[in-house]
Amino acid sequence: MKEKLLIGGYTRQTSQGIYQMLFDTQSTTISNIKLAVPLQGPTYFAVSNDDVLYSIIQxxxxxxxxxYDIxxxxxxxxxxLQPKDSPAYVEIAEQKQLVFSANFxxxxxxxxxxNPDKTLTITDQIQLTGHSVKAEQEASHPHMAHLAPDDQLIVCDYGTDKISTYQLNDDGQAHLQAEFQAPAGSAPRHLVFNPQNPQLAYCICELSSQVLVLNYLNGQFSLVQAYNLLPANYLGENTAAAIRISADGQYLYTSNRGHNSIVSFRIAADGQKLEHLQTIKTQGDFPRDFSLDPSGQFILVPHQKSNDVSILRRNLDSGQLTFVNNEATVPEGTCLKFFK
Incomplete structure (x- = not known):
């Protein structure tokens, strides 16, 4: 099977924008790499069910x-557009026909x-304020704006160590409902909900290199447990980055930048406990993002600094990953999305 995907990232060196390519699941190769959208700094983007690409732009x-119409x-x-720098995150809420962005x-x-013509009109803006204990947390730095299964807006704020819940009305306006204070200096980055149990979420924390298991009820988060993502003997620099969950809700995958690894966990039947399954090196430098392919049998990892894409085979029964190759060259990749 040949699957279509897009990779974008920084355009500080050789990248010119967002690249389109094919992933062949039989030969485990990436081919037909070509520039699809020339633009500045597409470090994150999303693809709608109507085949519209919504990308960060500077x-x-x-x-x-x-x-962009694919x-x-x-x-x-x-x-x-708005004054100053581009956002760090974009997400499509299909059922509400809204797009969220978070500006770090x-x-x-x-x-x-x-809009009916697939363009965007701003309906509301939330100006976050505050700070936390580390030098990098001198101000609010939202890194994700995500629609929860109960249609509330969840914002992860790296700068204040807060995860906030907002009620959304039909006009696309938000009203603060609750705030969860994550451990000081942890820097919540992204989270995913358990597809089999929407009252559980898993948040990756960039500066503490941890995953938080969270209960979620009526807009309120509460901490169940925290799990480290680095080996005890690792003394180098690291920032945790991406988090993904398998469709069956049984396996959780995270990425480390610095240690350059994917850390996987088996999720207990109650969803509240994680068992460390595997830490596998990605064989590249700075895996800011990764994605499970539509079949669930592979994970593809673009590397921002080494300009390549690693293919990892995933065992559907055990969740275990095996490195296949990193032969494809794509410059400065920080976001990867499969599309129809």
């Missing part, structure tokens, strides 16, 4: 989200409505 002194050879549809630099979470 346009001179403005940053925001731009829309079926029309990535035709530019329009953009929603300005502390602003923006909510956009998807």
């Amino acid at each position: 346009d001179g002194e403005q940053g925001g989200i731009a829309a 079926n029309a050879d990535f035709q530019f549809l329009g953009s929603a 630099h300005t502390g602003i979470v923006t909510i956009h409505k998807i």
Whole structure:
């Protein structure tokens, strides 16, 4: 089977934007790599069910989200821009026809409505404030704006160690409902909900290199347990990055930048306990993002600094990963998405 995917990232060196390619699950090769969207700094993006690409974009002194029609050879549809730097995260809420962005630099979470022509109109902005205990946490730095299974907006704030819950009305406006204080200096980055138990979530913390297991009820988070992502004898620098959960809710996968590894856990039947399954080196430098392929049999890992993509085979029964190859070259990759 040949699966289509996109990889984007920084454009500080050789990258020119977002690249399109094919992954062949039989030969375990990546081919037909070509530039799909030339643009500045597409470090994160999302693809809608209508085959519209919504990407972070930096346009001179403005940053925001731009829309492209994949079926029309990535035709530019329009953009929603704001002053200063571009966001760090973008997500599509299909059922609500909203797009969320989180701006690490300005502390602003923006909510956009998807218009009939697939362009975006800003409906609300949340200006976050505060700080925490580490030098990198001198201000609010939201790193994720995610729709929970109960249709509430969840914001992970690296800068304040807070995970906030907002109620969303039909007009795309948000109202703060609750705040969870994560351990000081942990820097919550991204989280995923358990697809088999929506009252459980797993949050990766960038600065503490931990995963938090969280109970979630009526918009309120509570801490169950924290799990370390680094070997006890590792003394080098590291920042935790991406987190993914298998469709069956049985396995959790996370990435380390510095240690350059994928750490996997088996999730207990009650969803509240994690058993360390494996730590596998990605054979590249700085795995900021990774994705399970549509079949669930592979994990693909782009590397921001070594400019390659690692293919890991995944055993569906055990969750174990095996390194296959890293022969494909894609520059400065920080985001990978499969699409139809």
